Amino acid sequence: MHSLEQSSDSLWWQRLKEDDSGSLAYFYEKYADWLLSYGLSVAGNRDIVKDALQELFLQIWNRRRNLSDPDSVKFYLMVSLRRLILKSVKDGRTFSETMTDIKEEEEGETEELHRLVLKAVRSLPPRQQELIFLKYYEQMSYDQIAEATGLDYQILRNTIYRAVKSLKDMLLKYENTLISLLLLIIPVRF
Amino acid sequence: MDYREFGIHDFLSDEQFIRWVTRPDAGLDRFWEEWLAQNPDRRPVVDKARAILGNIDLSEKWSETERREIWSYISRGMYPEAAGPSPRKRWLPQWSYIAAASVLLLFTVGYYWFFSPEKISTGYGETRNITLADGTGVTLNANSSLVYGKRFATGSVREVWIKGEAFFEVASRETQGRKVPFVVHTNQLDVEVLGTAFNVTNRRGRVDVALEHGSVKVVDAKNAENIMMLKPGEKATQLAGRAPIRKQAVDIAEYTGWTGKVTRYKGKSLLELAQMIKDVYDIEVIIESESLKKETFTGTFPSDSVSIFFEKLEKLYPVEVTRKGKRYYLR
Numbered sequence: 001m002h003s004l005e006q007s008s009d010s011l012w013w014q015r016l017k018e019d020d021s022g023s024l025a026y027f028y029e030k031y032a033d034w035l036l037s038y039g040l041s042v043a044g045n046r047d048i049v050k051d052a053l054q055e056l057f058l059q060i061w062n063r064r065r066n067l068s069d070p071d072s073v074k075f076y077l078m079v080s081l082r083r084l085i086l087k088s089v090k091d092g093r094t095f096s097e098t099m100t101d102i103k104e105e106e107e108g109e110t111e112e113l114h115r116l117v118l119k120a121v122r123s124l125p126p127r128q129q130e131l132i133f134l135k136y137y138e139q140m141s142y143d144q145i146a147e148a149t150g151l152d153y154q155i156l157r158n159t160i161y162r163a164v165k166s167l168k169d170m171l172l173k174y175e176n177t178l179i180s181l182l183l184l185i186i187p188v189r190f
Numbered sequence: 191m192d193y194r195e196f197g198i199h200d201f202l203s204d205e206q207f208i209r210w211v212t213r214p215d216a217g218l219d220r221f222w223e224e225w226l227a228q229n230p231d232r233r234p235v236v237d238k239a240r241a242i243l244g245n246i247d248l249s250e251k252w253s254e255t256e257r258r259e260i261w262s263y264i265s266r267g268m269y270p271e272a273a274g275p276s277p278r279k280r281w282l283p284q285w286s287y288i289a290a291a292s293v294l295l296l297f298t299v300g301y302y303w304f305f306s307p308e309k310i311s312t313g314y315g316e317t318r319n320i321t322l323a324d325g326t327g328v329t330l331n332a333n334s335s336l337v338y339g340k341r342f343a344t345g346s347v348r349e350v351w352i353k354g355e356a357f358f359e360v361a362s363r364e365t366q367g368r369k370v371p372f373v374v375h376t377n378q379l380d381v382e383v384l385g386t387a388f389n390v391t392n393r394r395g396r397v398d399v400a401l402e403h404g405s406v407k408v409v410d411a412k413n414a415e416n417i418m419m420l421k422p423g424e425k426a427t428q429l430a431g432r433a434p435i436r437k438q439a440v441d442i443a444e445y446t447g448w449t450g451k452v453t454r455y456k457g458k459s460l461l462e463l464a465q466m467i468k469d470v471y472d473i474e475v476i477i478e479s480e481s482l483k484k485e486t487f488t489g490t491f492p493s494d495s496v497s498i499f500f501e502k503l504e505k506l507y508p509v510e511v512t513r514k515g516k517r518y519y520l521r
Contacts (some may be wrong), residue, residue, distance in 0.1 A: 164202040
């Protein structure tokens with residue numbers, strides 16, 4: 001995570017604790033989309049993420065005077081959103097059957113491979129999707145993921161291993177596309 | 191660990207391999223290049239693993255409507271007293287509630303006026319010159335937008351967000367003897383500078399940063415350790431957010447030329463030109479023959495007229511241009 005980003009985040013966080021409502025808007029502007037991306041990998045249902053996001057920001061505002069100073073606001077938001085989503089899932093709101101709509105991507109061949117990978121990830125069970133998000137999209141270390149999810153290190157590694165194995169199996173069905181796209185993907189070294 | 195025995199998924203869960211693909215350094219490059227040279231038969235497996243890893247992009251966005259709905263729900267919850275008449279017995283005269291409500295409204299309006307970001311956009315075929323409050327000059331290419339905060343020039347960092355393409359001439363600025371950095375955010379890369387001129391393209395998941403003079407630092411927004419310094423005449427590229435940042439020496443005029451009346455291209459493929467025309471003019475160019483796609487174009491492209499370009503193309507190549515509405519067909 002970005003050092004410049006973190007230092008400006010903690011400045012806004014201080015202002016938030018001093019009742020500055022604009023700081024909440026700042027964090028909303030900055031992280032709403034990212035929290036959606038993460039939330040969907042936890043819940044697979046946009047409405048659940050939406051409710052959890054609203055609750056998260058209201059909770060922060062209502063508790064603003066008693067907030068701790070997290071090392072990373074982004075990490076704090078992530079863990080809190082996760083807790084709210086899992087709570088609402090446990091309270092009986094079920095995962096939606098419909099998968100997240102695969103966005104109608106722009107044309108172009110790299111986008112094609114993108115879409116295949118996205119589709120494959122979205123068909124994994126939620127727990128595996130979340131771990132793929134944290135490990136490969138967010139590029140967190142196994143230790144950080146263990147801290148965020150409370151999962152045992154070994155279980156974590158095994159789950160990720162299983163997830164990439166099913167990813168690979170799904171993607172190999174498209175092997176021909178994959179190979180024809182390789183030339184475009186592999187970076188040329190100068 | 192014997193990498194020879196590795197399948198695609200083994201590579202995908204190997205920390206060293208992941209690091210090489212997502213945040214390569216000289217040591218890792220050397221290790222993997224040597225290993226691949228010694229085990230050429232394993233290259234297909236490695237390439238596939240890299241292709242998958244480089245394409246895990248799980249980013250999603252709220253629609254504008256959803257964004258507004260969520261925020262208005264949150265702001266209603268922040269000031270529940272403003273939500274309407276309370277069922278409780280009044281203990282203040284009515285005028286004081288009205289006064290309180292109008293103060294709150296004023297505060298909110300003022301607040302948004304003060305903090306909401308400025309956004310400047312250009313339509314197809316339009317470019318704009320903008321001078322920001324700190325003296326920085328921005329030329330915004332067509333079908334692009336520039337966003338910056340109201341307090342852009344007064345903060346400890348000058349930050350702007352760009353979609354599409356823009357050329358920056360950054361004015362250097364100091365407060366209390368310290369240089370104030372200028373950061374250009376794109377979907378995936380951040381460009382940090384102190385005072386310099388460069389071109390940024392942020393379209394279709396690909397970001398190009400081409401430096402004219404000065405020096406800039408290009409930082410992966412997802413991984414601050416993935417950094418590249420650029421010297422004048424160099425270009426950094428990142429594809430689809432996940433792949434490494436690549437550096438290349440370029441003819442800088444090709445990247446900044448659009449800010450003038452004509453753009454010079456050297457050995458640009460017709461396919462790339464077609465893509466540029468789509469981005470800038472919203473005109474679809476359909477190249478019907480495969481061999482024509484690879485043909486390259488060297489010459490000038492007038493910034494204000496696409497049709498002159500097509501006339502020129504017909505003279506240069508054995509190609510027939512037909513136009514149907516917003517589409518041009520090349521045969």
